[in-house]
Amino acid sequence: EVQVVESGGGSVQAGGSLRLSCTASGFTFADSIMGWSRRAPGNECELVSSITSDGNIYYADSVKGRFAISRDNAKHMVYLTMNSLKPEDTAVYYCSAELEDGIWWHPPCWGQGTQVTVSS
Secondary structure, eight states: OOEEEEEOOEEEETTOOEEEEEEEESSOGGGSEEEEEEEOTTSOOEEEEEEOTTOOEEEOTTTTTTEEEEEETTTTEEEEEEOSOOGGGOEEEEEEEEEETTEEEEOTTOSSOEEEEEEO
């Protein structure tokens, strides 16, 4: 069974930092594109970042220069380091996994997620 578990969220003040972690199982992690998505209440899902099996990285314009994605294939984990956090980063953050572009093991903005709250 495909499973991802997000952790590391919390409440911080603007300008602060958090590192989110995702532990994954039930699929071929090393061959998959891993990503982070987020959704604030009433808003649409936003793909924040993704990283391919060979390290190619995508960032949404809204987080470029502030967030960094990384993965540890041995541990089946993916991380999102978030710096210079802004109130507009407040959302539930979700881990995603895809076999290739548009083919999902675990789709964006689905599951438990982890809450990130950034205050002014």
